[in-house]
Amino acid sequence: MTLEQILTEIRSYVGVLELAPQSGSEHPEISWGDFFFYYAPDGEVPRNRQPYATIVTKDYPDDVESRLDAPDRWRLNIHVGSQLFTDLLGYPPESIEESTVDFSETDTFLPHPLYGAYGWVAVVNPGSRTTTRALAALHEAHLADQRRVERRQARGGAGPAHD
Numbered sequence: 275m276t277l278e279q280i281l282t283e284i285r286s287y288v289g290v291l292e293l294a295p296q297s298g299s300e301h302p303e304i305s306w307g308d309f310f311f312y313y314a315p316d317g318e319v320p321r322n323r324q325p326y327a328t329i330v331t332k333d334y335p336d337d338v339e340s341r342l343d344a345p346d347r348w349r350l351n352i353h354v355g356s357q358l359f360t361d362l363l364g365y366p367p368e369s370i371e372e373s374t375v376d377f378s379e380t381d382t383f384l385p386h387p388l389y390g391a392y393g394w395v396a397v398v399n400p401g402s403r404t405t406t407r408a409l410a411a412l413h414e415a416h417l418a419d420q421r422r423v424e425r426r427q428a429r430g431g432a433g434p435a436h437d
Contacts, residue, residue: 275405277329277348281309283409284327287416289315293325307331313419326419327352327412339377339387340398350400351386352411355393355418359385362407367391383407 284290291314295301310325328351333343340349360366362383370385377387381401386394400408 275400275408277331280329280350280400280409280412284311284412284416287313287413289313289420290416291315291317291319293319304332304334311416313416313423323419323422324353326415337387340396341378342398347380347399350397350408350412351389351394352396352408352415353389353392353394353418354411354415358411358414359390359393359395362395362411367393 281292285292291312293301293310293312295305295308297303297306299306308331309329311327312320312323312325314320329348330337330342330351331348333341341347342349354362356367363385367385367390370390372385372387372390375384377384377396378398380399381403382397383404384396384398385391386396390396395411397404397408
C-alpha cells in the first residue's frame, strides 16, 4: 500500500485532524514531511494529547533503527493498546525484547522502536501482509481516541483542543 493510499483512508475518518508540518512552518524542521493524526472535530490541534497515529518519513536522532533515511522508506505508527498489540505481535508490550527485533523489517507488525512498551505498533512500508490489519487498527485507534475525547467532554473536561 502506498503512503498516499493510507493518507486517503485516514482522511476519510469523521473528526480526523491531520497535522502535516511543511517547510517554513512553525513546527520543528525535523517534523516537516511527516504526518500526525488526532480525533479533533473542532479542527484544533490538541495541546495535552498525543496523536493516535503517525507516519514518519525519515530517521529522527533517537529513532534510526527503521532505516527511514533510505530511499522510499516510511513507517506507519499506531497506538493500538495492550490487547491489540498482543494480538498483532504475539506478546504483550511490557515483554518487548528489543535486542531481538529488527526494526527495519518491512511489511511486518513490529513494536514501535521507542513507544512499543506503551502499546504502539509500527509497520515499515506496509504491504500485502499488513495492509488490511493496519487499516483496521488505524480505524480502531481513531475510534478509541474519539471515545477518550467524548468521555472527557462528558465529565466536563476541556474539549479536544484543550485536553
